[in-house]
Amino acid sequence: MIKLILIYIIYQSVRMTNDLYEAPIKSVYSKVLSMANLSWIVGLLCLSVPYNVCWSLGNGNFGYDILNTIYFAALGIFLFRFPVVLEKNSESKAKPNKSVDYLNISFHLLIIILLAGLAYFNLSPKLYLLVLCLFSVFYWSFLVLPILKSLSVSKELLIRKALKPSWEFNGIFWITLLIILLFCDLYALLSIESDNTIEFIGSLLNRIATQIVCVLGLLFAFNAIINLTPRYLRLLIYQLFSLIPFLVIADFLLKQYWNQSLLTIINLLTSSGSIDLEKEIAASGIALSLMQLSIIVILTAMLALLVYWLLQWCSRLIKFRINNGFVFTTSLICWLFVVTESGLSHFYKRTEQWQRQYKLYGAHIGFFAPPSGFEKMDISFRDLSSDSNKDDLLNSLEDSPEFIKPDIYVFMIESWRSDSITPEVAPFLSKFKREECQDLGRTYAASNCTPLSWFSMFHSKLAIHWSDSLKKANQSSSYEGAYPMRVLKKLGYEIQVRAVCDLRYRNLGSLNFGNDHVLVDHLSHYTETNNKPEHISEREKLVMGHQREYLDSDPNSPQFHFTALDSPHYNYYWPADFDQLHVDCANDIPVKLNPSKDIVGDVVRRYENAVHWVDYAIEEFVDFLKFKGTYDNSVIIITGDHGEEFQEEGSWFHCSSLNRFQTEVPIIIKWPKWVEDTPSHTNVSHYDIMPSVLDLIGLESKFYDKLAGQSVLLYDDSPREVVLSTVHRGESGIGFCLVGNKRKVKFSFPGPWSTDAPDQLVVSEYSDILDRPFDFRQEIGEMTHADYIRKKFPQSSGRFFERFEKH
Numbered sequence: 001m002i003k004l005i006l007i008y009i010i011y012q013s014v015r016m017t018n019d020l021y022e023a024p025i026k027s028v029y030s031k032v033l034s035m036a037n038l039s040w041i042v043g044l045l046c047l048s049v050p051y052n053v054c055w056s057l058g059n060g061n062f063g064y065d066i067l068n069t070i071y072f073a074a075l076g077i078f079l080f081r082f083p084v085v086l087e088k089n090s091e092s093k094a095k096p097n098k099s100v101d102y103l104n105i106s107f108h109l110l111i112i113i114l115l116a117g118l119a120y121f122n123l124s125p126k127l128y129l130l131v132l133c134l135f136s137v138f139y140w141s142f143l144v145l146p147i148l149k150s151l152s153v154s155k156e157l158l159i160r161k162a163l164k165p166s167w168e169f170n171g172i173f174w175i176t177l178l179i180i181l182l183f184c185d186l187y188a189l190l191s192i193e194s195d196n197t198i199e200f201i202g203s204l205l206n207r208i209a210t211q212i213v214c215v216l217g218l219l220f221a222f223n224a225i226i227n228l229t230p231r232y233l234r235l236l237i238y239q240l241f242s243l244i245p246f247l248v249i250a251d252f253l254l255k256q257y258w259n260q261s262l263l264t265i266i267n268l269l270t271s272s273g274s275i276d277l278e279k280e281i282a283a284s285g286i287a288l289s290l291m292q293l294s295i296i297v298i299l300t301a302m303l304a305l306l307v308y309w310l311l312q313w314c315s316r317l318i319k320f321r322i323n324n325g326f327v328f329t330t331s332l333i334c335w336l337f338v339v340t341e342s343g344l345s346h347f348y349k350r351t352e353q354w355q356r357q358y359k360l361y362g363a364h365i366g367f368f369a370p371p372s373g374f375e376k377m378d379i380s381f382r383d384l385s386s387d388s389n390k391d392d393l394l395n396s397l398e399d400s401p402e403f404i405k406p407d408i409y410v411f412m413i414e415s416w417r418s419d420s421i422t423p424e425v426a427p428f429l430s431k432f433k434r435e436e437c438q439d440l441g442r443t444y445a446a447s448n449c450t451p452l453s454w455f456s457m458f459h460s461k462l463a464i465h466w467s468d469s470l471k472k473a474n475q476s477s478s479y480e481g482a483y484p485m486r487v488l489k490k491l492g493y494e495i496q497v498r499a500v501c502d503l504r505y506r507n508l509g510s511l512n513f514g515n516d517h518v519l520v521d522h523l524s525h526y527t528e529t530n531n532k533p534e535h536i537s538e539r540e541k542l543v544m545g546h547q548r549e550y551l552d553s554d555p556n557s558p559q560f561h562f563t564a565l566d567s568p569h570y571n572y573y574w575p576a577d578f579d580q581l582h583v584d585c586a587n588d589i590p591v592k593l594n595p596s597k598d599i600v601g602d603v604v605r606r607y608e609n610a611v612h613w614v615d616y617a618i619e620e621f622v623d624f625l626k627f628k629g630t631y632d633n634s635v636i637i638i639t640g641d642h643g644e645e646f647q648e649e650g651s652w653f654h655c656s657s658l659n660r661f662q663t664e665v666p667i668i669i670k671w672p673k674w675v676e677d678t679p680s681h682t683n684v685s686h687y688d689i690m691p692s693v694l695d696l697i698g699l700e701s702k703f704y705d706k707l708a709g710q711s712v713l714l715y716d717d718s719p720r721e722v723v724l725s726t727v728h729r730g731e732s733g734i735g736f737c738l739v740g741n742k743r744k745v746k747f748s749f750p751g752p753w754s755t756d757a758p759d760q761l762v763v764s765e766y767s768d769i770l771d772r773p774f775d776f777r778q779e780i781g782e783m784t785h786a787d788y789i790r791k792k793f794p795q796s797s798g799r800f801f802e803r804f805e806k807h
Contacts, residue, residue, distance in 0.1 A: 038105075039080045039084045040229055043080030046076040047073070047076040048069045049118060052069060054118050054125040059272070059467065060270055060271035060754065060755035062267055062270040062275065063753075070240075077228055078228065083139060110135065167223065169321070170320070171315045173242075173308055176311065178212065180248050181248060182207070188360040191360075192356050194353060199357075202345065206342065209334035209341075210365055212330065225237055242304040242305050243300075246303075255731060257593070259730045268728065272451070272506040276505075279505040282501075283450075283502075342364075342367065342368040351371060354370040355371070355372075355373075373747075375807075377804065378760055378803060379759060381464065381757055381802065382802045390486075394486055403699070405493070406634055408559065413568060413638065413641070414564070414565065414566040415570070415641070417643045417664065425612055428622075429668065432670070436670050438671060438679075438680075440669065441682025441683065442684075443664070443683075444663050444667075444686070445640065445686055445724075446463040447642065447728075448655055448656070448726050449642060449727075450508070451466065452725075455469065455512065457686040459484070459690075460688075464736065466727070469511065477515060480518060481519045482513070482519075485560075491697065493559070494521045494555060495522075496550070498563045499524070499564035500564065500565065501525065503517075503523075522550070536566050540565050540617060541617075551624070568610040570653055572606045573613075574609050574613035578616070581612040582608060585609055586603045586605070586606045590602075604646050635669070636669070637669050637689060637693075638666065638667075639667045639689070643660075643661050648661050655730075656728060656730035657730050658734050658736075663724050667688075675713070681716065681720055685709065687707070687708040688711070692709070692712045695713050718795065721795045723739075723796055724737040727754075733748035735747065735749050736748075738796045740792070741792055742768060743768055743769065744765075744771070745766050746765040746767065748762045763785045776788070785806070
């Protein structure tokens, strides 16, 4: 489509050049593709196309890519359209100049041809930008500077004339936008408990001034772009700006509901390096198809435009007008106030309170900010085991009669909190864990979202390396999957994978089991083209039924079965013919911003119904193994990919925090009967699972001691530590956490949102194991935070980091 548009524009431009010989240019240009329209379209494309087509867009930065595209498009419009508008306005005092017409068309035609070369013929972006820069300088020098020099007024008078003009504007719309922005800021500010009135008033006045500057800046930008946009194309500008209040409201609701900003959620759409809205919608639990969601978006856009025009009609009745002088003066005064207040905040605000307030808002226009944390640290992660080292180990691995190869069954349960294992909610698993499984104490997911947790378990790597590993997998057509799974495959294990979700989502299947699932002997999962039955729990009944049927055939090879069950994922499911635990439960997740305890309780009971169903399903499978006589020689591992928050810290679901509600999951391991006297542990994580399995089989330690995890079959001389990390940092910004010695230290990442492993961490918070703030000041004394953390978390800081020091 873009190619056809570019070709059509080139054709029309050439036709206009030829028509110059026959008639004055104004009489032959079509209304659709006039010089005004052509200059605007070329300006729109000249910088945005190189950004989107030729420049490397970062994975997981989709929201920033959209914003940058808009910024580049606006800059390009000014670059190309302003000279045309200026030349047109000066024509009343001068005769039309045919050479100027030739120059305009030739220059625009040249840029269109270069853009086509960029998009389809791999033209060098550097060459394109060099040509664009040189011709832009020549273009402005030839058109703009002579016109400006010809103006007979002084610079002072020119500035006064520029500030004086007033224009009609949609005052009701822009005042409404200001009210919405101020309401969002006030609501967020009131959510922070504070006993200092002066701090509160200062912050409130800062936000009022900030939002006034933002709204006036948007108003000025809108007026400038509209004036530079031909009449036939202004609908696009009206549409873009009319959506702003709706986007602000959506952002506010998401922050209150899920502790995630709209920008972050849009960024996450490409966190795996590609975008597939079908899979993203399915994974979110939203009961809408892509078509339905697209219709909602289109209707919202139409509604936004209708509301804008309605408010514009009302504003014209009131005769709202504004002038450049008011916009400039008011913005300057408010900006100076914000700068002054933010500077004084160093003296009259408590650092912790200022940090909390500062994190609430996306827009900051002052020069001063609170310290980002207690200390910024330069870090580099240690490559525990390179790919070449793993290949060497696999090549040296030979099967041996001494290896013990029990059947291994791994169940990954969606959104499964540790505290849901109670005699009431999960009677079988509660007893099973207590009587037949190893005591692992407090156990953790490696992250707060599914793709990262699966990656950590199968690869035995920290979740922080998910993005880097995903890039390597995407770049290699011969990628073979997770190293521990490759070891099992070489030892003769038959690997079977069954999931009620789509394993193409965020590359869940290929990253862990290799391209084309090369490691898997049997694969069943549900995609948007193969999603019958649609109900999650009915899929689970089929999946586990097929698993039992296969095992009933008595396969000869040792078995590794991975089964993913999704019933405890929002909206929480169980079969229609299953006796639910709680009849009095919610039918859906409430949309209230501050739900009462009763409303939250209804949702929790619905979640417990789903867990109760999974408990029954796993009990049924365990009973089957006992009936087959294979139970005693089997390994059964049951865990959750992450937890689930029910407003404990003001949010629903997961993917918004590394708090204990979203990261503490059960890890239940039943070893074969011949494994005796297993040690008790605490602080066990997902990445400990595969090293434990390889240790059980009898492999030498060299085959797993370079993995991130440690076998739970080994006795530890020192207490275990856990590393939590995520690309879903939420509004807190916390993306990395060390757990050990009954305390946590939490880190944020400096810079923009990213899925890549950072090279700097900011020490942001110390807490106890229950996420309650911990006062470290007496213990740290004169030490740097880096030294203090190395002392309190010796395993993690020494094992996973090459560099770990104060910036």
